[in-house]
Amino acid sequence: MSGAGRYAPSPSGDLHLGNLRTAVLAWLFACGTGRDFLLRVEDIDTARSSRESAERQISDLVALGIDFDGEVLYQSSRFCAYESALAQLQDAGYVYECYCSRKDIREASSAPHTTPGMYPGTCRNLTEEQRALRRSQLASQGRVPALRLRSSVSSFTATDYYAGLIEAPIDDVILRRGGNASQGQDWAYNLAVVVDDAYQGIDQVVRGDDLLDQAPTQAYLASLLGLPPVEYVHVPLVLGPTGERLAKRDGAVTLRELGSASSVVRWIGESLGVAGAASLAEIRERFDPAALPREPVVWRG
Ligand code: GLU
Numbered sequence: 001m002s003g004a005g006r007y008a009p010s011p012s013g014d015l016h017l018g019n020l021r022t023a024v025l026a027w028l029f030a031c032g033t034g035r036d037f038l039l040r041v042e043d044i045d046t047a048r049s050s051r052e053s054a055e056r057q058i059s060d061l062v063a064l065g066i067d068f069d070g071e072v073l074y075q076s077s078r079f080c081a082y083e084s085a086l087a088q089l090q091d092a093g094y095v096y097e098c099y100c101s102r103k104d105i106r107e108a109s110s111a112p113h114t115t116p117g118m119y120p121g122t123c124r125n126l127t128e129e130q131r132a133l134r135r136s137q138l139a140s141q142g143r144v145p146a147l148r149l150r151s152s153v154s155s156f157t158a159t160d161y162y163a164g165l166i167e168a169p170i171d172d173v174i175l176r177r178g179g180n181a182s183q184g185q186d187w188a189y190n191l192a193v194v195v196d197d198a199y200q201g202i203d204q205v206v207r208g209d210d211l212l213d214q215a216p217t218q219a220y221l222a223s224l225l226g227l228p229p230v231e232y233v234h235v236p237l238v239l240g241p242t243g244e245r246l247a248k249r250d251g252a253v254t255l256r257e258l259g260s261a262s263s264v265v266r267w268i269g270e271s272l273g274v275a276g277a278a279s280l281a282e283i284r285e286r287f288d289p290a291a292l293p294r295e296p297v298v299w300r301g
Pocket of ligand 1: 008009010042193206207208211
């Protein structure tokens with residue numbers, strides 16, 4: 001089998017057990033299907049990302065026994081690629097400017113006939129005159145508009161190894177954030193992830209199931225850009241003792257805090273249905289994807 005899988009962390013802090021477990025799963029799926037395994041550092045959010053954090057994350061992954069093929073790809077080096085994908089969508093009429101603030105969206109979303117959680121469409125059908133006015137109002141505050149996807153479908157499907165065919169409404173998601181004109185472009189996750197998965201030849205995406213709802217939007221964007229669809233594998237998250245998604249507040253949750261790679265490997269193995277594993281190689285030998293527990297795993301400390 002050719003193709004590749006990947007792990008794509010955002011470098012805004014150390015990886016916790018939930019992140020590490022997802023990384024191990026991504027590695028297991030790639031190795032188990034003969035795919036290359038690539039690492040992509042999702043540092044498009046330049047304000048929250050740091051090179052130091054990325055380096056710490058990579059060294060923790062390596063300490064667990066995960067190995068990667070090829071060079072690490074940093075999204076901060078890919079802005080030209082996002083620019084050309086955006087231009088392709090613009091040329092095909094799939095992009096419009098959005099002048100709304102968060103408050104505008106909140107207020108418009110409380111009107112009847114809007115779908116909760118979806119952009120209420122305020123800027124979708126403005127005339128050129130209205131756009132020019134809103135654009136110059138923003139410009140006078142030193143701001144530029146956001147760019148949104150002009151979705152042409154009400155829903156789209158993606159295929160997930162565990163969840164099967166998933167269908168979700170396609171929102172007019174942000175492709176490039178607006179904001180302070182002097183601060184440069186702020187690319188949105190959905191566009192970057194689709195462009196980079198295709199660029200890296202990734203055809204299987206293993207990640208936490210908090211992103212399951214995003215998969216149809218990403219599959220739709222890929223189709224608009226003429227990029228091949230990927231297979232998704234969304235895996236359950238790790239929860240903390242309170243039943244919330246695992247986080248720093250839950251105490252010692254990172255490899256550095258827990259201190260021992262072998263005990264983390266053992267815990268991850270157990271959570272994957274492989275009891276008593278001493279190494280990732282051993283987990284790899286005994287892991288059965290079909291037997292992966294589908295419920296979230298709880299870390300009790
Ligand atoms: N960078 C995202 C995160 O750390 C993951 C994105 C993805 O795997 O598609 O949550």
